[in-house]
Amino acid sequence: MSIGPFAGIREMSSALVKRQISSVELTEMYLKRLKTIAVAHNAVAELTESLAYEQARKADASTNRTALTGIPFGVKDLLSTKGIPTRWGSPGHADQVFNFNATVVQKLEDSGAVLLAKLEMIELAGGGNYNVANASRMGPCKSAWDKTLWAGGSSSGSGASTVLGCVGFSIGSETSGSIVCPSAFNGATGFRPTYGRVSRHGAMALCWTLDKLGPICRSADDCGIVLEAIAGHDPKDGSTLTQKLNLRTRGPKPKIGLLKETFKVSKAEAAEKAYHHVLEVLRKQGYETVEVAYPALPYSMAIDLIVNAEGASAHENFIRGDRFQMLQDINQVAGFAAAMEVKAVDYLWAMRMRTEALKANAVWEKCDCIFTPAFYHRAIPIDQPFDKTWVNMGGDDGPSNLLGWPAMAFPVGFEDGAPIGGQIIAPNFREDVCYRVVRDFQRNTDFHTKHPPAE
Amino acid sequence: MAKEPSRRELIAATSAGLVTLAIPHMEKLQAIQPSPTGVQAHTFAKPLSVEAQRLLVESLKGIEKTSVERLKTKLPENSEPCFTFIPLSREVF
Numbered sequence: 001m002s003i004g005p006f007a008g009i010r011e012m013s014s015a016l017v018k019r020q021i022s023s024v025e026l027t028e029m030y031l032k033r034l035k036t037i038a039v040a041h042n043a044v045a046e047l048t049e050s051l052a053y054e055q056a057r058k059a060d061a062s063t064n065r066t067a068l069t070g071i072p073f074g075v076k077d078l079l080s081t082k083g084i085p086t087r088w089g090s091p092g093h094a095d096q097v098f099n100f101n102a103t104v105v106q107k108l109e110d111s112g113a114v115l116l117a118k119l120e121m122i123e124l125a126g127g128g129n130y131n132v133a134n135a136s137r138m139g140p141c142k143s144a145w146d147k148t149l150w151a152g153g154s155s156s157g158s159g160a161s162t163v164l165g166c167v168g169f170s171i172g173s174e175t176s177g178s179i180v181c182p183s184a185f186n187g188a189t190g191f192r193p194t195y196g197r198v199s200r201h202g203a204m205a206l207c208w209t210l211d212k213l214g215p216i217c218r219s220a221d222d223c224g225i226v227l228e229a230i231a232g233h234d235p236k237d238g239s240t241l242t243q244k245l246n247l248r249t250r251g252p253k254p255k256i257g258l259l260k261e262t263f264k265v266s267k268a269e270a271a272e273k274a275y276h277h278v279l280e281v282l283r284k285q286g287y288e289t290v291e292v293a294y295p296a297l298p299y300s301m302a303i304d305l306i307v308n309a310e311g312a313s314a315h316e317n318f319i320r321g322d323r324f325q326m327l328q329d330i331n332q333v334a335g336f337a338a339a340m341e342v343k344a345v346d347y348l349w350a351m352r353m354r355t356e357a358l359k360a361n362a363v364w365e366k367c368d369c370i371f372t373p374a375f376y377h378r379a380i381p382i383d384q385p386f387d388k389t390w391v392n393m394g395g396d397d398g399p400s401n402l403l404g405w406p407a408m409a410f411p412v413g414f415e416d417g418a419p420i421g422g423q424i425i426a427p428n429f430r431e432d433v434c435y436r437v438v439r440d441f442q443r444n445t446d447f448h449t450k451h452p453p454a455e
Numbered sequence: 456m457a458k459e460p461s462r463r464e465l466i467a468a469t470s471a472g473l474v475t476l477a478i479p480h481m482e483k484l485q486a487i488q489p490s491p492t493g494v495q496a497h498t499f500a501k502p503l504s505v506e507a508q509r510l511l512v513e514s515l516k517g518i519e520k521t522s523v524e525r526l527k528t529k530l531p532e533n534s535e536p537c538f539t540f541i542p543l544s545r546e547v548f
Binding site: 305320348 | 498499500504506508513514521522525530534537538
């Protein structure tokens with residue numbers, strides 16, 4: 001039996017158990033692809049080759065297996081890895097090395113997974129408001145499908161490497177869009193869990209009250225396996241939940257809420273077609289839909305204020321230090337500098353707006369989840385500033401990130417040869433609903449199994 | 456015999472002295488005066504480049520605009536901020 005680079009975790013795990021392939025062989029295959037394909041997409045921050053082989057040999061010898069034993073993976077370079085550079089995508093942090101593993105990295109190591117690489121990201125996870133794809137130490141990360149398009153951010157390398165078949169799965173992070181965007185732009189399935197579901201100990205902070213970590217994979221099934229391995233309370237991160245994750249819920253099909261979309265105004269024909277196709281597939285399986293709306297509140301404004309204020313505080317030493325202007329994108333220099341001037345009263349208004357936004361939870365009285373396009377269009381060009389190209393993109397400007405709701409982004413179609421994504425958003429603690437709906441969709445479609453043309 | 460300075464001369468001399476004394480402090484004060492961009496100069500270890508300063512002016516305008524725009528959303532009197540961040544217990548440290 002041969003295992004290809006786009007295999008699912010269960011398929012790889014089964015082959016490993018049956019000794020049809022070894023973890024060392026999988027590691028060798030993925031490292032080769034990382035060194036060639038992923039590097040050519042500017043998706044790699046640091047290879048961890050010697051560690052990977054050491055972990056793979058250990059996995060091959062292991063008798064105490066988990067679903068992830070021997071499965072090679074990569075992590076966004078904002079997660080600390082003991083003795084291995086963790087540069088946060090930033091030239092000003094090029095020599096940064098921590099002497100401990102982030103909890104997520106440690107949990108995956110304890111599960112027997114094999115760390116292949118730190119994956120490139122937008123510098124400082126986009127704090128300071130980047131305006132170019134080049135806002136990254138290794139240069140602009142290129143979409144898995146088209147090198148003239150951006151891979152999305154800020155978990156750029158995680159999205160691209162996973163879809164390029166250069167890792168078995170990856171870990172990304174999201175403050176406001178950083179898992180959903182690269183998943184949509186590359187055609188990955190990304191899982192943003194409930195705020196607090198996954199420990200952020202050892203992860204770079206951009207915004208303490210919004211940051212989440214989650215898997216970026218090639219299917220909902222893979223996302224479920226990885227999330228189960230990394231979720232859980234962590235005394236080192238007081239924001240982590242004590243409620244246990246349970247993805248295996250049963251019962252009636254969740255009712256899907258539909259927001260008012262603006263496909264026509266946004267000239268989003270491909271997204272509109274894909275949207276209706278998703279609904280058709282799900283309705284055939286017994287899913288019901290209902291129109292819903294959020295209270296009209298300035299959710300995005302509140303998020304911007306919170307990210308600016310908390311981001312400036314989290315990185316204040318860097319902003320005040322000698323290396324500040326080493327940031328790749330001068331817009332982030334200006335943005336961080338300006339963020340130092342956000343008034344306390346503005347920040348607290350945003351946090352009070354968050355209390356007001358809790359009213360949006362009323363939407364869950366009508367439905368169990370919401371389906372909406374991740375964006376209205378495919379990835380934007382890599383070589384132009386976003387303020388010129390981010391037009392009619394749509395995207396979630398609702399309360400989901402502000403209120404910590406989970407979401408799963410997944411590929412739903414193509415526009416001019418590049419993927420477009422949708423997302424299922426659910427109430428807090430109900431990752432099982434996202435998982436169930438997307439898994440049902442993927443059992444009946446093949447968008448998630450499509451791969452970029454071979455390079 | 457040295458002439459005792461008049462009150463006017465004394466005030467003039469003292470003022471001059473004060474000015475002299477004040478110069479180092481004024482330099483310090485100037486360093487923390489708002490720069491043309493409105494951001495205190497002591498914020499950064501190195502002066503911002505001309506382009507960064509230009510972009511900073513734009514970013515500051517955006518922040519100022521948000522300060523005004525947000526007032527259009529009236530929040531309930533006495534509403535509290537929603538800090539979803541849970542503080543650690545002291546035992547953790």
